[in-house]
Amino acid sequence: MPGDRPRRCWREIAPVDLCLFARPGLAPDGEFDAFLAMARQADVAGLHSLCFGEHLVIAPDTSRYPYGPWGHPPDTAWPDPLLSLAAVAAVTERIRLSTAVLLAPLRPGLVLAKEVATLDVISHGRVELGVGTGWQSEEYAGVGLAWDERRRRFDEVIETCRLAWGEQPFSLPLDAGRLDAAGGDAVGRGTGRLDGLTARPVPVQRRIPLYYGVAATAANVRRIARLGDGWTPVGVTAEQVRAGVTALRSAYADAGRDPATLVVRVPLPPVPDAAGGIDAARTVAAAEPYLEAGATMAVAGPNHRLRSAAEAGELIEGLAAAAKAL
Known part of the structure; x- marks a missing residue:
């Protein structure tokens, strides 16, 4: 069934699994219909999955963003990821539906379980989610939750989902x-x-894959081995990936799980080309040291508003071709 296939050594996979990171607002003219057209193109091109992130609100103080300067203006739109992926499911056939990341603790566990199970049924078993806690305390305060309780609540929400999906x-x-x-x-x-x-x-898949967007601390490694299916870090070096993979494989073995099933999804910063777009080949080529360090999937996509449908199509075709050639 979808999502149940064992992971293999990356050099045995042809093409390499590549996830398209495509925030809806970065589609040409910021139009949601253009985003759906990109999803259809990615589906036809053979990309593994499509993902984007989530924010309920953006607070004025973005200095706590942990990965450098916050690069989005205040009027940036952040559509709900699960509703958006349901729309993607309706216009695609095989591409998997993901997030990077969904802020799971902001929803009651049973509510999230119902939403994800419904999306998995709508898509015929194509859901695999990146999940995390986020970095803004204001999002928690805005829905009446305590920031200091986010990790406990994270576990509680995922545990509830696993029960409701079983x-x-x-x-x-x-x-x-x-x-x-x-x-x-x-x-x-x-x-x-x-x-x-x-x-x-209940979901079509026997187990919805959940990839944790967290630092590879000892506590988080145990958390992933107990409740998750993989790791989707941000802002890491190849050596940090290697260390995290080593720790996670050990934790999987301690938990009685097969370390070979661990998914490690790493982002690839877009490499600009001379025309102000993205050099797809060079962007994807940067995945090799991460894959050699134990990553099993790469994420690539634009950080700028795409200027036309032609640019979007060329980027998607370029990323797919580069992944097949790696």
Whole structure:
């Protein structure tokens, strides 16, 4: 089934898995229809997946962005990723639907589980999500959540999703906060659990792949081995990827999982060409040291508003050709 194939050594994969990073607002004229046209082109060209990020809001102070200067003006649009990917699913056939990254703790676990399961059904099993916590405390405050609780909530949300996507019916553990919100003993019957729950539709895939957009700390490595399916770091060197992969493979083995199934997805900064566009061949060629360090997938795409449908098409075809040639 989609998403269930084992990962192999990168030199055995032809072409290399390449994900198109394509924020809707960077499509020609910033039009969503142009973004969908790009998705169709990427589908036909044979790219592995399409992804983009998420923000509910952008606060005025962007100095805490951890990967350098924040490069987006305040009027940048950030469409909802899951709704956008549902639209992509309707106009494509095989390209996988991803995020880089979805801010999972901002949604209740059962709500996220329902949205993702529905997207997987709509797309006939093409969902694989990058998930993370984000870097803005204001997004948490805006939905009534504590920034300091983001990591605990991250685990809770993903654990809930895994239960809701699994065997039916299922039981949902309740911590003290959720038990109070659910009505205490009247709902939880004094057990701290909600039993006999069903959440349909269930995903088409036996397991929705979740790639964690986090630093490879000891705690996060254990988190990925327990709940995730891969790692999608940002702003890392090849040697940092190598160290993270080594730690993750060890954690997978300790957790009784096959280290060969680990997915490591790395971003490739776009290399400009003489015309102010992107040199697709040189951009993709930069993946080689990361792949040799243990990465299994690369992400490439524009950081500027594409000027025309022709430029978008040339970029997509160029990236696909470069991936096949690597």
